Amino acid sequence: MNTMNTAVVRAARSLTPTVTQYWLTGAQGAARLPTAVPGQHVTLRIGPRLKTLTVVAVSDDGYELAVRNRHRGGRRDVLSPRLHVGAPVAVSSPGGHFTAEHAAPFTHFLAGGVGINPILAVLTAGRLRGWRLVYVDRGEGEFPFLDRIEDLAREQGGTVEVVDTGTGGRPDWTEVVARIPEGSTVGVCGPTGMVADVRNAVARESGKRLLVTDEPAAPIVGGLPETVEVECAKCGITFRAAQHQPLLDELKRNGVAVSSSCRQGICGTCEIEVRTGRIDHRDEVLTDQEKAESGYMIACVSKAISDRLVLNV
Numbered sequence: 001m002n003t004m005n006t007a008v009v010r011a012a013r014s015l016t017p018t019v020t021q022y023w024l025t026g027a028q029g030a031a032r033l034p035t036a037v038p039g040q041h042v043t044l045r046i047g048p049r050l051k052t053l054t055v056v057a058v059s060d061d062g063y064e065l066a067v068r069n070r071h072r073g074g075r076r077d078v079l080s081p082r083l084h085v086g087a088p089v090a091v092s093s094p095g096g097h098f099t100a101e102h103a104a105p106f107t108h109f110l111a112g113g114v115g116i117n118p119i120l121a122v123l124t125a126g127r128l129r130g131w132r133l134v135y136v137d138r139g140e141g142e143f144p145f146l147d148r149i150e151d152l153a154r155e156q157g158g159t160v161e162v163v164d165t166g167t168g169g170r171p172d173w174t175e176v177v178a179r180i181p182e183g184s185t186v187g188v189c190g191p192t193g194m195v196a197d198v199r200n201a202v203a204r205e206s207g208k209r210l211l212v213t214d215e216p217a218a219p220i221v222g223g224l225p226e227t228v229e230v231e232c233a234k235c236g237i238t239f240r241a242a243q244h245q246p247l248l249d250e251l252k253r254n255g256v257a258v259s260s261s262c263r264q265g266i267c268g269t270c271e272i273e274v275r276t277g278r279i280d281h282r283d284e285v286l287t288d289q290e291k292a293e294s295g296y297m298i299a300c301v302s303k304a305i306s307d308r309l310v311l312n313v
């Protein structure tokens with residue numbers, strides 16, 4: 001990780017029942033936070049924990065961020081209890097390229113949950129000639145920043161399609177991508193499964209460009225069986241993964257799209273559903289019960305105990 005800067009949580013407010021908005025500023029007596037371009041990401045270190053988040057907007061003295069602090073099944077984000085007004089936070093310098101500069105003049109955006117954050121940042125820059133957005137989340141009262149997105153759509157002539165998966169089910173991303181005209185740029189940010197589906201759909205169609213937020217994972221050392229057979233049920237790819245590499249890297253190296261962020265087993269971005277196989281769980285995302293059931297794994301840190309895994313990617 002790059003140099004950390006000293007910051008403090010200046011303000012916080014609930015955006016939805018599960019998403020909180022935060023403003024970070026340089027701590028008193030410390031240097032100002034480095035300049036960020038909205039849409040870039042920063043990694044926060046609070047105590048021993050790390051979390052990577054999108055800079056939604058910048059002000060003279062800091063960053064606006066938004067965090068989903070409750071996940072599937074009501075699981076609470078490990079960092080949210082420590083993110084309160086006045087809390088000291090170490091913040092990395094910003095990085096990443098999901099910014100207005102890298103979007104196409106007309107971009108088709110696909111957002112899942114707080115995946116709206118970098119897309120809002122790009123739209124707020126006001127540099128696109130046109131855009132369409134499919135915005136997916138679950139539950140009435142969720143859809144963080146929807147009011148700002150709808151204001152921008154009115155001002156800029158954008159189009160927003162809102163899909164509540166709680167009532168309408170999950171979109172078929174292959175169909176959604178197929179409807180996007182050839183030659184278009186598809187900007188996607190959301191949960192791992194959604195981004196994987198979109199990435200696979202774009203890869204199958206020539207002439208469409210993908211703009212994503214995830215980064216390559218860093219190698220870690222360790223493992224049980226030296227290699228493991230990995231079958232990816234959704235995309236039909238099977239390969240042998242070396243256990244001294246993160247499974248996340250092995251998946252990507254073999255052409256399987258998986259989103260990632262913290263690469264530390266903290267944020268849950270790389271969570272994958274496991275159909276078959278036993279897992280040595282090394283993350284701080286899943287509950288003890290979820291780990292015992294091994295229905296999911298966190299691909300950046302966890303390992304296979306069995307010789308074969310079947311994953312729902």
Ligand code: FES
Nearest residue numbers: 261263266268300
């Ligand atoms: S990338 Fe954050 S838990 Fe794996």
